[in-house]
Amino acid sequence: MNVTQVCNYVAPAKNQMGAERIVERLSKGLVSAGHAVSMLLHPDTEKTPVNGAELVTEIPLETDIVHFHGWEPEEYENTNFPWVTTIHGYSLHQKPEKAIKNRHVIAVSRFAAEQIKAVNYVWNCADPEEFTFEPNKDNYFLWMAGTDWGEGKGLISTIMLAKKLGINLKIAGTGNNKEIIDFIKSNCNRRIEYIGPINGTEKIEVLRKAKGLFLLSRLPDACPVAVSEALMCGTPVLASSNGSLPEIVLNGITGFVCKNQAEEIRATINIDRISPEACRDYALRNFSIEKSVDNYVQIYNKIIELHQNAH
Numbered sequence: 001m002n003v004t005q006v007c008n009y010v011a012p013a014k015n016q017m018g019a020e021r022i023v024e025r026l027s028k029g030l031v032s033a034g035h036a037v038s039m040l041l042h043p044d045t046e047k048t049p050v051n052g053a054e055l056v057t058e059i060p061l062e063t064d065i066v067h068f069h070g071w072e073p074e075e076y077e078n079t080n081f082p083w084v085t086t087i088h089g090y091s092l093h094q095k096p097e098k099a100i101k102n103r104h105v106i107a108v109s110r111f112a113a114e115q116i117k118a119v120n121y122v123w124n125c126a127d128p129e130e131f132t133f134e135p136n137k138d139n140y141f142l143w144m145a146g147t148d149w150g151e152g153k154g155l156i157s158t159i160m161l162a163k164k165l166g167i168n169l170k171i172a173g174t175g176n177n178k179e180i181i182d183f184i185k186s187n188c189n190r191r192i193e194y195i196g197p198i199n200g201t202e203k204i205e206v207l208r209k210a211k212g213l214f215l216l217s218r219l220p221d222a223c224p225v226a227v228s229e230a231l232m233c234g235t236p237v238l239a240s241s242n243g244s245l246p247e248i249v250l251n252g253i254t255g256f257v258c259k260n261q262a263e264e265i266r267a268t269i270n271i272d273r274i275s276p277e278a279c280r281d282y283a284l285r286n287f288s289i290e291k292s293v294d295n296y297v298q299i300y301n302k303i304i305e306l307h308q309n310a311h
Helices: 018-032 073-077 110-116 147-153 155-165 178-186 200-209 225-233 261-269 276-286 289-310
Strands: 002-006 036-040 054-056 065-069 083-086 105-107 141-144 169-172 192-196 212-215 237-240 255-258
Touching: 002 018, 018 036, 018 065, 018 225, 018 289, 065 073, 065 289, 083 289, 105 110, 141 155, 141 200, 147 155, 147 178, 155 169, 155 178, 155 192, 155 261, 169 200, 178 192, 200 225, 212 225, 225 237, 225 276, 237 261, 255 261
Parallel strands: 002 036, 002 065, 036 054, 065 083, 083 105, 141 169, 141 212, 169 192, 212 237, 237 255
Antiparallel strands: none
């Protein structure tokens, strides 16, 4: 199958580019599965971010299906190719009625699909060869997100919880809001450390060694990429009960889903009850690139068949 991925970003993905990392992982998985992959990205992209995928400036004529990432329905509907689009959030900025029960639209969780009334969803993935398993954890917890989200991603709550319990906390991420970064730095002490933006092998190593990843999100997150990455490393997730988190974190098995501060405290104290092996096993079965590719290819084939029947 010839698949063209269309996503307007400058590759490679870094920092808080969650959706863009999924585009690259899916493309890698499609190549590994024997499919031909073209990537139509931002013009400033100098080379393909995925070995075996071709960087293109327009959709190749031999394309079997175009996989957009975003929501520009009039643009998609005017293409002559079979197409799908992944919505990486939980809302649509325009013409939401066009997504209702639209087989071309793919959400990233059951929760997100319900919000936009989509038929399909595929969870975000992580590469098990990249996010390798680490059963032996160091004595620190991790908060990792774009700092501009602030308390939207539970930043303040996590810092206050760390101070209350006297735990070691690393805060990773960056953003444009200087006030938030100054707030983080002002709350650092011998146990709370701000390590700034992390990418590549540094990010993986910090995530692998963490006792747990805090994601006490106050937002209705669609499917945070950090969850699949953490669990793939065998790192439990301490999550809020908002958005897709109760769907993708198994309470008491791959982490804890917390409804209030009392539950957050209990979860932090009991983090050692979560088995890193259980986290890894769950991630391999549900969040691997191969699983994601299988799910997407099933949808691709259905859309190609619909297109052929219509013509």
